[in-house]
Amino acid sequence: MATTATAARAAAKPATRRRALGRRLQRPGAWFVLPAVALLIVFFTYPLLSSLWQSFFATSGGVSTWVGLEQYARLFKDPLVGKSLLNAGIILVIQVPLMIGLALGLAYLLNQSWLRFRSGFRLFTFLPAVTTLVAYAVVFRVMLATDGGAVNQLLAFVGVAPIDWLNNEWWARIALIGAITWRWTGYNMVIILAGLQSIPAELYEAARIDGAGRWQIFTKIVIPQLRPVLIFTTVTSTIGALQLFDENFILTEGGPNDATLTPVLYLYKVGFRQFDFGYASAIAWLLVVITAIIAIVQFRLMREKP
Missing domain, CATH: 1.10.3720.10 (MetI-like)
Structure with missing residues (x-):
């Protein structure tokens, strides 16, 4: 039984090493993707959500006031x-x-x-x-x-x-x-x-x-x-x-x-x-x-x- 357990651990080690190596190789890819994700957030996601939030306000005299769904009505x-x-x-x-x-x-x-x-x-x-x-x-x-x-x-x-x-x-x-x-x-x-x-x-x-x-x-x-x-x-x-x-x-x-x-x-x-x-x-x-x-x-x- 001990021999079997030792053999199983020995077989699992290469798989563990491969997974660790895979994670290390994926990290540079994440850094390469980061600029595109940042641009997407800054120039798409933020303006989109900001415009939705702004649609619930009315501006008068430079002061924004919450009006709820009044703009949609x-x-x-x-x-x-x-x-x-x-x-x-x-x-x-x-x-x-x-x-x-x-x-x-x-x-x-x-x-x-x-x-x-x-x-x-x-x-x-x-x-x-x-x-x-x-x-x-x-x-x-x-x-x-x-x-x-x-x-x-x-x-x-x-x-x-x-x-x-x-x-x-x-x-x-x-x-x-x-x-x-x-x-x-x-x-x-x-x-x-x-x-x-x-x-x-x-x-x-x-x-x-x-x-x-x-x-x-x-x-x-x-x-x-x-x-x-x-x-x-x-x-x-x-x-x-x-x-x-x-x-x-x-x-x-x-x-x-x-x-x-x-x-x-x-x-x-x-x-x-x-x-x-x-x-x-x-x-x-x-x-x-x-x-x-x-x-x-x-x-x-x-x-x-x-």
Whole structure:
């Protein structure tokens, strides 16, 4: 029995040494991770919790006063909150399906082996995604100017009267949707193209052997295989539409008549023009909740059915 116990202790020693060595090797890794964790806490976790805490205060004369849920109750009485959410909803319902549809069509076309100069077309389509938001928004503002804008000059060339793009409510929305679509279609196209290229060629060959046509291959093979990619692009595009700020701020500053006012732009105006940071924080958290709900609903609707 003593011999058996001695043998067991001798066998356990190497395992103990390996565990101790493993712990020593993990310590440097923890130090390497520490800067990233510190940055995450300082620039993400702390501002997030600070904004939530600040939403329960109201500032008057430089003095902050605890008001509880009063800022959140104020959201339901503010007509501009409803108007900004309506504008974001209009952009979301029109722009996101339009952009994802265009990106899917372009990706499918640029994935065809018979297409010549595919690399050049892919580069040309993706170029808008690498332009800065401010630069391209300024260019669109110049192009869409009522007097002397390039777009109205082209319309006049074909006999169409000039359109007041940025000073009419619905035309301003259309101009904003067009600008966003131009900017982000190529970005989503590249993601969908990567998904297309990951589909095994054997699936296409098997479908052709069974007599499937192009449309059947597209609907029965391509779309189901792209489901995770389409979910990702749709959810990220939805979040982007709800967080829209740069384009409408530069193009119209939320006008005309608040037709292009979005929640983030309204948040900016409340926080950095009216210096009502408590109410701005409440708007931000309302947007967080709405974004999370929409993302969850989209995941549930688009997930693969058993």
